[in-house]
Amino acid sequence: MQTRLLERAKTLEPKHPNKSTRLFGGKSSGILNWNNIAYPHWYKMYKRLLGNYWQADEINMSSDAKQFSSLSQAEQDAYLKIIGLLSTLDAPQTRIALLLSLYTTDSSVQSILAVIAQQEAVHNESYSYVLSSIVSLDEQNEAFELGRKDQVLLKRNEKIIEQYNVFVEEPSLENVLKTMVYTILLEGMFFYSGFAFFYNLARQNKMVGTSTMVSYINRDELEHGRFISELFRATLAENPDYNHPAFIQWVYDQFNESVELEIEWSKYVLAEVEGIDLQEMTGYIQYRANKMLRMMGLHEIYPEHVDNPMRWIRAYVDNFDGTKTDFFEQKARNYTKTSDLNGFDDL
Numbered sequence: 001m002q003t004r005l006l007e008r009a010k011t012l013e014p015k016h017p018n019k020s021t022r023l024f025g026g027k028s029s030g031i032l033n034w035n036n037i038a039y040p041h042w043y044k045m046y047k048r049l050l051g052n053y054w055q056a057d058e059i060n061m062s063s064d065a066k067q068f069s070s071l072s073q074a075e076q077d078a079y080l081k082i083i084g085l086l087s088t089l090d091a092p093q094t095r096i097a098l099l100l101s102l103y104t105t106d107s108s109v110q111s112i113l114a115v116i117a118q119q120e121a122v123h124n125e126s127y128s129y130v131l132s133s134i135v136s137l138d139e140q141n142e143a144f145e146l147g148r149k150d151q152v153l154l155k156r157n158e159k160i161i162e163q164y165n166v167f168v169e170e171p172s173l174e175n176v177l178k179t180m181v182y183t184i185l186l187e188g189m190f191f192y193s194g195f196a197f198f199y200n201l202a203r204q205n206k207m208v209g210t211s212t213m214v215s216y217i218n219r220d221e222l223e224h225g226r227f228i229s230e231l232f233r234a235t236l237a238e239n240p241d242y243n244h245p246a247f248i249q250w251v252y253d254q255f256n257e258s259v260e261l262e263i264e265w266s267k268y269v270l271a272e273v274e275g276i277d278l279q280e281m282t283g284y285i286q287y288r289a290n291k292m293l294r295m296m297g298l299h300e301i302y303p304e305h306v307d308n309p310m311r312w313i314r315a316y317v318d319n320f321d322g323t324k325t326d327f328f329e330q331k332a333r334n335y336t337k338t339s340d341l342n343g344f345d346d347l
């Protein structure tokens, strides 16, 4: 069967209405009137995303810089590996937001994706920023090579790389939906063993600057996951042909497979780290998968982990919703801007 490719949305087309007729493959003038959009509640989402604005060099890294050498060797190795992981996973996200936005025929979605792309650019900068504050240039460069060279990491990322690249070659509606599924897995699950590592350090009062930064990234990723899940649901509803058992089964298969890979990865990278119970971590990964499936309007696949089994992490991630008073901000409100103090500008 010949796959029908989506056309790129027109930039400006006055013959078409301002209010989009479809999310993908529809008609829209390109003029954005937020008071006349197809999914009015997305305006709130846009405002919430804007409200989360932050920059990497607002975070004071001076105590982390002093503390890093006092971490155990296992902690130092895991720290660098996990920054390597996060930077690899976050690398495609700026472009993925752009790619989706090239094909959406809804201007409100395009604007939301533009804000997401800006945040992803900050996430990518922030990995360079923290590493430049604590290790030599050689070690920084080495951490950024992991995504190209580490065999476990390459295996773990194989499917996401494949799906993201297929979308570039073949921008069909099916690939838009599949790319959203992998984006949701990434925003809602793949990052979380890495996040847990830094929160675990923070609860021992170690590397609190890095964890503050990770908590900002975490807050953004939760919002991104939420929006892309809504976009997925709405796109499926507009295209009932894709809402059939074979496609939905494909989604569940990707979740199952990704959870297995994530558990394998967490055992590899967190094995020597004190304070993280790997069994609990497995439950936490399954809990995250359940949560994202629910947001997509699908059912849970790990009934034993409908609730978060990693109790201590709730203080760090479960209280972002709707407020700016997360754990780190309460504790670290007096941080100073240090962009000129830690050599990042010399990069």
Ligand SMILES: [Fe+2]
Binding pocket: 090, 093, 119, 120, 123, 217, 221
């Ligand atoms: Fe990100």
Ligand SMILES: [Fe+2]
Binding pocket: 093, 120, 187, 220, 221, 224
């Ligand atoms: Fe994201």
